[in-house]
Amino acid sequence: MPRWDGPTLPVRWGPGSRQAFVGRGREIEALREAWLLAAQGDRQVVFVGGEPGVGKSRLVGDMAARLHEQGAAVLLGACVPEMGTPYQPFVEPMGALISAVASGELTIDGSAGMASRRLASLRTMTGTERPESPDGPEHQFTRQLFEDCSEAVLLAARSRPLVIVLEDLQWAGDTALQLLRYLVGHTAESRILIMATLRTSAPDRSADLVSTVGRLYRLDGVRRMDLDGLTTDDIADFLAGVAVASRRDALAAAAVLRDQTGGNPFLLLEVWRELSAHGGLSALRDVDLRAPESVRETVSHRLAGLPQAHRRTVEIAAVIGEEAPVRLLSAIAERGTVAIDATALTYAGLEAATAVGLLEPARGQDATYRFPHGLARQAVLDLLTDYQRACDNARVAEVLEAEFPAADRRVQRLGYHYASAQALGYSGKAVQYLTAAGEAAERSLAHHEAARLFERAAGIADLTPARDDLRMRAARSWMRSSQFDRARQLDALVAETATGADRLRAAIGYEAASWRCGEPGGRSVELLTAAMAEVTLDELHPLNVRGTAALGRALVFSGEPERAKELGDRAVELARATGDDVLLAAALQIALQDTGSPAELKEKLARAMELTELSKRVRDPRHLGPAAYHRAAISYILGDPAGLAAARRDIATTARATGQPFWEWVQVYLLFGEAFLRADFVAAMQQIAQSQELVRSFEAARKAEGPAGLQTFMVRRETGGLDQVRALIDGSEDPGAHWTPALLALYCELELPEPTRRTLDFLLQQDLSAYRMSSSWPIVVSFLVDAACWLEDADAARLIEPMVEEYAGLNLLGGEFLAAAGSADRGRAEIASLLGRDTAEAHFVSALEMDTAMGSPVHIATTLAVHVRHLHRVCGTGTTERAAEMTERAHALCRQYGLVRAERLLDRANRSAGDRKPVDRQELPAGLTARERQVLGLLGQGMSNRRIAGQLHITENTTANHVRSILMKTGAANRTQAAMFASSHGLLS
Numbered sequence: 001m002p003r004w005d006g007p008t009l010p011v012r013w014g015p016g017s018r019q020a021f022v023g024r025g026r027e028i029e030a031l032r033e034a035w036l037l038a039a040q041g042d043r044q045v046v047f048v049g050g051e052p053g054v055g056k057s058r059l060v061g062d063m064a065a066r067l068h069e070q071g072a073a074v075l076l077g078a079c080v081p082e083m084g085t086p087y088q089p090f091v092e093p094m095g096a097l098i099s100a101v102a103s104g105e106l107t108i109d110g111s112a113g114m115a116s117r118r119l120a121s122l123r124t125m126t127g128t129e130r131p132e133s134p135d136g137p138e139h140q141f142t143r144q145l146f147e148d149c150s151e152a153v154l155l156a157a158r159s160r161p162l163v164i165v166l167e168d169l170q171w172a173g174d175t176a177l178q179l180l181r182y183l184v185g186h187t188a189e190s191r192i193l194i195m196a197t198l199r200t201s202a203p204d205r206s207a208d209l210v211s212t213v214g215r216l217y218r219l220d221g222v223r224r225m226d227l228d229g230l231t232t233d234d235i236a237d238f239l240a241g242v243a244v245a246s247r248r249d250a251l252a253a254a255a256v257l258r259d260q261t262g263g264n265p266f267l268l269l270e271v272w273r274e275l276s277a278h279g280g281l282s283a284l285r286d287v288d289l290r291a292p293e294s295v296r297e298t299v300s301h302r303l304a305g306l307p308q309a310h311r312r313t314v315e316i317a318a319v320i321g322e323e324a325p326v327r328l329l330s331a332i333a334e335r336g337t338v339a340i341d342a343t344a345l346t347y348a349g350l351e352a353a354t355a356v357g358l359l360e361p362a363r364g365q366d367a368t369y370r371f372p373h374g375l376a377r378q379a380v381l382d383l384l385t386d387y388q389r390a391c392d393n394a395r396v397a398e399v400l401e402a403e404f405p406a407a408d409r410r411v412q413r414l415g416y417h418y419a420s421a422q423a424l425g426y427s428g429k430a431v432q433y434l435t436a437a438g439e440a441a442e443r444s445l446a447h448h449e450a451a452r453l454f455e456r457a458a459g460i461a462d463l464t465p466a467r468d469d470l471r472m473r474a475a476r477s478w479m480r481s482s483q484f485d486r487a488r489q490l491d492a493l494v495a496e497t498a499t500g501a502d503r504l505r506a507a508i509g510y511e512a513a514s515w516r517c518g519e520p521g522g523r524s525v526e527l528l529t530a531a532m533a534e535v536t537l538d539e540l541h542p543l544n545v546r547g548t549a550a551l552g553r554a555l556v557f558s559g560e561p562e563r564a565k566e567l568g569d570r571a572v573e574l575a576r577a578t579g580d581d582v583l584l585a586a587a588l589q590i591a592l593q594d595t596g597s598p599a600e601l602k603e604k605l606a607r608a609m610e611l612t613e614l615s616k617r618v619r620d621p622r623h624l625g626p627a628a629y630h631r632a633a634i635s636y637i638l639g640d641p642a643g644l645a646a647a648r649r650d651i652a653t654t655a656r657a658t659g660q661p662f663w664e665w666v667q668v669y670l671l672f673g674e675a676f677l678r679a680d681f682v683a684a685m686q687q688i689a690q691s692q693e694l695v696r697s698f699e700a701a702r703k704a705e706g707p708a709g710l711q712t713f714m715v716r717r718e719t720g721g722l723d724q725v726r727a728l729i730d731g732s733e734d735p736g737a738h739w740t741p742a743l744l745a746l747y748c749e750l751e752l753p754e755p756t757r758r759t760l761d762f763l764l765q766q767d768l769s770a771y772r773m774s775s776s777w778p779i780v781v782s783f784l785v786d787a788a789c790w791l792e793d794a795d796a797a798r799l800i801e802p803m804v805e806e807y808a809g810l811n812l813l814g815g816e817f818l819a820a821a822g823s824a825d826r827g828r829a830e831i832a833s834l835l836g837r838d839t840a841e842a843h844f845v846s847a848l849e850m851d852t853a854m855g856s857p858v859h860i861a862t863t864l865a866v867h868v869r870h871l872h873r874v875c876g877t878g879t880t881e882r883a884a885e886m887t888e889r890a891h892a893l894c895r896q897y898g899l900v901r902a903e904r905l906l907d908r909a910n911r912s913a914g915d916r917k918p919v920d921r922q923e924l925p926a927g928l929t930a931r932e933r934q935v936l937g938l939l940g941q942g943m944s945n946r947r948i949a950g951q952l953h954i955t956e957n958t959t960a961n962h963v964r965s966i967l968m969k970t971g972a973a974n975r976t977q978a979a980m981f982a983s984s985h986g987l988l989s
Contacts, residue, residue, distance in 0.1 A: 004105035006073025023234030038193035049200040050227035053266030056197035079171035086446030121148040142659025166196040174448035229263020299379035313349030318380035326367040394421035451477035482662040487513040504531040521557030549590035585614040625654035673817030677856040679897035682965040720900030731755035779814025782821035822859035823847035833870040864890035865905035940982035
């Protein structure tokens with residue numbers, strides 16, 4: 001097999017092109033340190049930020065060139081502010097790997113079929129090959145594509161140490177940022193150094209990128225450096241290299257230039273170019289310097305010094321983009337000249353522009369020129385009038401369309417240029433190519449970029465039907481990228497103004513986005529009802545079936561469950577009659593949103609299982625997710641842990657297949673629920689944090705605080721964490737200003753009897769129908785039971801009893817695994833005990849059987865604790881041998897899992913019986929375990945997770961879990977604060 005050395009370096013990074021490098025000693029040393037770690041198999045990522053022109057690209061380019069000389073393979077990718085393709089800046093690096101695989105320099109692991117599929121996947125991402133599936137991108141796996149990219153990079157890194165340079169990351173699209181997060185997260189132990197540059201100043205600063213960097217910064221091997229301007233000494237060193245001057249004169253001039261340029265290297269070079277044209281440092285007193293605002297004036301001055309024909313060459317080059325091929329420039333010049341050699345004229349203009357520093361060769365043999373910095377190109381564009389820019393964009397587009405059918409990023413560039421010239425009558429062409437670019441993004445599964453392109457095309461389209469269609473296509477793409485609010489807005493525009501089938505399609509789309517946002521269903525009902533009344537369709541028409549199902553789901557969210565079920569059942573019946581599996585799957589998915597009563601759970605589970613099979617049959621993972629979500633909830637409610645685990649695996653498959661943040665979010669909710677059940681509260685808190693990170697990637701973020709708050713409450717309730725807010729609660733809080741059930745539960749856990757009684761009365765005097773319609777109703781019932789039984793309020797217990805009886809033999813689950821309260825029979829037993837009914841014991845036995853079947857230490861310990869209370873109540877002030885056995889068993893669980901709430905329930909029960917038993921606690925601060933004390937001691941010495949793992953002979957992942965637990969228990973925000981805690985408590989090893 002031929003040796004793979006990686007692609008050649010860009011000309012501007014070559015030894016003959018590199019200028020003398022000054023300053024940046026600290027940054028260079030940090031990059032060298034990162035490289036040494038990466039070369040040893042510890043993947044490193046360095047984000048290099050700063051304002052435009054501060055030298056980010058120069059720094060990473062110089063480092064990449066030096067590492068290439070040392071034997072590293074270097075892959076370079078860049079982003080452009082317009083005309084870019086999905087997945088930039090990864091297209092060029094992946095293209096280089098595709099070439100290496102095709103030439104046999106690299107061999108993909110696995111069978112021939114697997115290698116062929118992975119190569120096809122990479123070509124799909126880079127736009128060099130269309131998907132084989134005729135059904136479009138929904139049937140492909142976004143995560144599979146990410147896995148293939150990751151495997152290709154790892155393959156290259158196994159061949160030789162790998163450097164990946166990603167320039168101008170602030171212009172990367174959402175899909176590319178997702179790929180970056182995946183790549184960084186799945187290459188931890190590999191010989192890879194990623195250096196990425198990004199602008200940190202407005203307006204280029206990207207909120208999505210800030211979020212991505214913030215999330216990745218928490219991983220091992222990820223660091224960030226922000227470049228400041230060069231110091232006076234750095235500038236003096238630069239002047240000493242380019243000017244004949246004494247050190248004293250260089251320092252004096254450097255101080256002036258530092259004030260004028262802020263130490264910005266690009267501006268410094270521009271100013272020096274002006275000075276050198278006037279005699280060097282001696283001209284410093286005579287030249288009017290007005291940096292940093294001088295970039296435009298400097299460029300204008302240089303353009304003014306060129307002949308008009310040469311100036312036009314530079315202006316057309318700026319309109320073309322970051323890089324301008326000579327062939328394209330010549331073809332454009334040929335259309336505007338008569339009896340003149342256009343190629344000779346073009347080269348003359350390029351040479352003149354290069355001589356004054358406006359352009360430079362980009363790729364050597366490719367005969368392409370580029371601007372030395374984006375600031376220079378932007379300055380040229382700013383000097384053009386709007387009319388001239390529109391005309392030039394039109395000229396570029398016409399030549400590109402007519403003479404360059406194989407041009408790189410052709411449809412994206414044509415869409416951009418024609419859109420920029422739309423005022424001159426090119427709207428139709430702009431819509432044509434923007435739509436084609438959107439379809440290309442769809443084929444690459446880059447839904448975020450596709451949505452933006454379709455929406456831009458819709459804004460230009462002249463004809464209403466075309467505009468409506470593009471808006472709906474944009475809405476579907478926004479849906480697939482989990483931007484539900486924007487999808488709703490576009491569908492609403494169409495549903496309010498369109499007629500016929502388009503109006504109904506838009507109304508269906510609006511409803512589909514609304515339920516995922518948790519929006520009330522009233523507006524969806526209005527739009528669907530109006531649309532279905534206007535359009536006349538056969539009863540079995542797919543659009544009628546989908547509309548009927550969507551209206552049923554909207555009614556669920558507007559408080560009409562009976563009518564919702566009727567329409568859902570009707571939609572499923574009609575879909576079955578058509579014999580169309582795809583339509584039946586869609587109808588079943590929508591109909592599953594019917595909340596239903598506990599008595600209908602088995603029917604709902606049967607539908608979810610049928611939808612699961614249909615999803616596999618039609619090979620559409622979009623149906624697998626909803627089916628699995630409902631199966632998971634029902635499995636927990638019915639007490640089926642195996643069913644819950646199977647459903648969670650299918651949710652993971654959906655998240656992986658679709659790549660949609662929404663389904664990753666749902667998966668994290670299920671993982672939180674499973675962690676909570678097994679009393680792994682560190683993992684549960686991790687899942688809460690991860691859900692918050694994920695939800696920021698789509699526009700339902702503002703609705704996420706409530707769910708996360710309830711999840712956090714449940715964890716802190718079990719671990720004693722609510723004590724931290726005791727000082728903030730005085731019992732006078734207005735129950736109407738909060739989610740009243742949570743306030744009730746908080747008062748109860750803090751043992752505030754009067755506020756608990758007042759809030760319980762407030763809640764029971766209300767109309768509870770709004771709570772009943774919510775998916776959180778079961779946890780509300782649980783909170784009501786807890787409060788009434790702790791207060792021993794028999795009247796309240798009698799009112800609550802029918803509410804909990806409805807869930808006999810089931811588990812109580814609030815929301816999307818926000819709060820798992822365990823067996824409802826425990827609540828039935830507590831109420832029966834309080835009211836002196838002889839059914840209490842049977843209910844307790846049933847509850848414990850359910851808790852044991854679920855394997856949840858939290859539920860088991862809680863049931864044992866309240867059962868002990870019951871036994872003390874029926875046995876008077878004494879105790880029984882059975883109660884003592886239950887107490888010991890519960891205490892053992894509390895000690896093992898840190899179940900503070902269950903332990904307190906036991907203490908209450910024993911206090912009431914006059915037989916309180918001390919709890920055997922380890923004498924370590926903050927509830928640390930012995931192993932955590934060892935880890936904390938080593939952490940306090942400054943050891944990394946890897947070193948701690950080696951010292952204690954455990955895995956690095958286990959070490960990371962211990963560190964997270966230590967941070968949570970000690971209240972430390974970071975490793976430094978944890979080390980201070982260890983020192984202050986004498987825990988340093």
